[in-house]
Amino acid sequence: MMFNISWEVQAVTTLKRADARKNIESIMDAATACLARDPDVSVADIAKAAGVGRVTLYGHFESRAILVTQVAERAIQQSDEALGAVDLDGDPRAALSRLLEASWRLTQQYGALIVAAEQSMPHEQFQAVHLGLIDRWKPLMERGRGDGSFRDDQPLGWQLTLLQSVLHAASGAVYRGEIKAADAATLIDGTLQAALTPPGATRH
Numbered sequence: 001m002m003f004n005i006s007w008e009v010q011a012v013t014t015l016k017r018a019d020a021r022k023n024i025e026s027i028m029d030a031a032t033a034c035l036a037r038d039p040d041v042s043v044a045d046i047a048k049a050a051g052v053g054r055v056t057l058y059g060h061f062e063s064r065a066i067l068v069t070q071v072a073e074r075a076i077q078q079s080d081e082a083l084g085a086v087d088l089d090g091d092p093r094a095a096l097s098r099l100l101e102a103s104w105r106l107t108q109q110y111g112a113l114i115v116a117a118e119q120s121m122p123h124e125q126f127q128a129v130h131l132g133l134i135d136r137w138k139p140l141m142e143r144g145r146g147d148g149s150f151r152d153d154q155p156l157g158w159q160l161t162l163l164q165s166v167l168h169a170a171s172g173a174v175y176r177g178e179i180k181a182a183d184a185a186t187l188i189d190g191t192l193q194a195a196l197t198p199p200g201a202t203r204h
Contacts, residue, residue, distance in 0.1 A: 003099075003137060003184075007056060008081055012042075019097070020060070021062060023050070023052055023056055024060050024065075024184065026050040026051060027046065027047070027050045027052060027057055027060060027061065027067070028070065028071055028074060029050070030046050030049035030050035030051075030069070030072075031046045031067055032045075032071050032075065032113065033064055034046050034049055034050065034067065034108070035071060035113040035116045036110055036111035036112055036113050037110075037111060037112065038112060039112040039113070039115040039116035039119060040116075040119075040174075042117075043057060043058075043064050043067075046067070063202060064120065065120045065121070068116050068120040068121065069117070069120065069121050072113060072114075072116075072117035072121065073115065075110045075113060076142070079103075079106045080136060081112075082102065082106055083099065083102055083103065083106070083136050084136065086099050086102045088140050091149070092140060092143055092144030092147065092149040092150065093144070093149050093150075093193065095140055096140060096144065096189075096192070096193070097193070098188050099136075099137070099140065100167075100184050100185065100188055100192065101189070103167055104167065104170070104184055104185045104188055105185075107167055107170070107171050107179060108184075111171075111175075112171075112175050114168055114171045114172075115171065115175055121183045124162075129148070134160050134164065134199050137160055138156070138160060141156060141159060141160060141163075142156065144196070148198060150179065150196040150198070150200075151196055151197065151198040151199065153199070159195075159196065162192070162195060164193060166188055166191055166192055167188060170184045170188050
């Protein structure tokens with residue numbers, strides 16, 4: 001009898017854990033979709049989209065800021081994996097264009113989530129979650145600076161920050177209606193290629 005009771009308790013515990021994991025995934029997916037459309041979406045709306053109650057949501061995420069942070073971190077991890085598939089061989093300028101185009105596609109996919117992350121996360125934390133993405137850009141930038149494709153009279157760290165900042169600025173500009181999403185990739189590439197061109201060099 002004790003064995004049966006123990007087995008039943010274990011089975012119930014396993015089921016609860018599976019339900020909890022399912023709820024967490026549902027909440028994260030719903031939050032990603034909702035925040036991509038509206039960075040100010042409420043917790044109640046996220047819970048509704050996830051098919052759970054607010055009590056359940058807060059049982060897994062203590063605050064909206066924590067939820068947004070975890071959603072943003074997951075999006076950045078997925079983005080890093082996607083960018084890892086981009087061909088960065090050959091001419092650094094052409095490789096940069098491919099990387100920028102892929103980065104903008106991901107930015108569009110996650111939409112206003114970036115705006116929500118900037119609003120909810122402390123600046124230092126917001127910068128910290130981008131370290132992996134910055135590492136993805138760094139080898140290409142170093143190669144381009146080494147062969148004269150990119151200017152090397154500025155700190156590399158500043159140029160990496162510039163790349164991220166222009167992408168984030170474009171996301172905000174699209175959200176505010178200042179530019180069209182279809183035009184953003186060209187504007188981003190043109191802006192950054194011009195900024196990285198060595199003084200006196202001709203852009204191709």
